[in-house]
């Protein structure tokens with residue numbers, strides 16, 4: 001049931017640099033090129049608010065947004081025209097979004113992110129830790145994954161689907177949510193330390209008796 005294909009406009013979308021200033025509307029306020037037309041596959045792919053009203057009024061246009069300097073698109077704008085069921089969604093500013101491209105990972109971020117999310121899901125392409133059970137972190141990684149899937153079965157042309165080689169059984173998701181049933185007995189200091197007082201630290205000898213030993217002046221010559 002998978003659509004093992006990559007839309008040409010999707011590759012154009014992922015390769016496009018957004019949030020540049022529109023050359024045609026340099027003096028206008030809303031001249032950020034943050035719009036993309038799915039129907040026009042001709043560059044320039046990114047255009048501004050005014051370009052849209054001039055050239056793409058009846059076209060399917062999606063708006064690119066930014067989150068921490070990374071391009072995202074709202075799920076509501078692409079879910080009808082794109083299969084994003086394998087892509088991790090994030091809620092940013094109250095909207096569900098997906099990232100366009102893979103984000104560079106800082107060293108050590110993977111482990112810390114995993115520790116935060118407490119999940120073992122990760123992007124199949126770039127390895128980024130995911131919050132939920134998705135296959136990819138972004139549309140870009142999804143495209144790469146699709147292309148890899150397309151290249152894989154190029155051996156036999158029988159057309160017979162020999163699925164099941166990989167143990168990807170989607171029914172293995174066992175929710176281990178039985179945590180709060182048995183109240184764990186709070187370990188109330190049952191550890192008894194050795195109460196042997198044998199190890200009395202040796203008191204330092206106070207040289208009291210030396211007092212007698214203090215040589216007094218001998219009055220005798």
Ligand SMILES: [Zn+2]
Nearest residue numbers: 022025048051
């Ligand atoms: Zn413009």
Ligand SMILES: [Zn+2]
Nearest residue numbers: 037040056059
């Ligand atoms: Zn258009």
Ligand SMILES: [Zn+2]
Nearest residue numbers: 123126137141
């Ligand atoms: Zn990824």
